[in-house]
Amino acid sequence: MKAAYTAANEGRYSEAEKYLHSEALNYIKTGWGVLWLKRLWDKMSKNGNIEKIEIIKEKIRGEGASVDFKKHFKDGETKNISVPLFKEDGFWKIAYGSQTLYNIVQPLFYKIGVTKEL
Numbered sequence: 001m002k003a004a005y006t007a008a009n010e011g012r013y014s015e016a017e018k019y020l021h022s023e024a025l026n027y028i029k030t031g032w033g034v035l036w037l038k039r040l041w042d043k044m045s046k047n048g049n050i051e052k053i054e055i056i057k058e059k060i061r062g063e064g065a066s067v068d069f070k071k072h073f074k075d076g077e078t079k080n081i082s083v084p085l086f087k088e089d090g091f092w093k094i095a096y097g098s099q100t101l102y103n104i105v106q107p108l109f110y111k112i113g114v115t116k117e118l
Contacts, residue, residue, distance in 0.1 A: 008041035
C-alpha cells in the first residue's frame with residue numbers, strides 16, 4: 001500500500017497500478033478509461049504532494065486485510081485513510097470497491113464538466 005502511494009506521488013502511475021486489485025483496475029479502465037487512473041492517483045496524492053505515509057494499524061484475516069494510515073502532505077494537512085487489501089497471486093493489492101472509487105473521482109467529473117452518473 002505504501003509503495004503504491006509512493007509510486008503515484010512520484011508520477012509513476014504504471015507502477016502504482018500494479019498494486020491495485022485486478023477488479024478495481026478493470027473497473028477504472030473499462031468504466032472510465034486509462035486517463036482516469038492518473039486522475040485517481042493524482043487526487044489521492046494531491047498531485048504529488050505526499051510528504052510522508054504513517055502506518056497506524058494493520059489487520060490481516062486470511063486473504064483479506066486492512067491498513068489504517070495517515071497521509072502527511074507538504075502543506076501540513078494530514079488525512080487518515082483505511083484501505084482494504086486482498087491477496088491476489090500471492091501479493092497484497094488495494095481492493096477499493098466501485099463505489100469508493102467513484103466517490104474519490106466524482107468531484108473531478110464535475111470539475112471538467114461531466115455531470116452524468118456512471
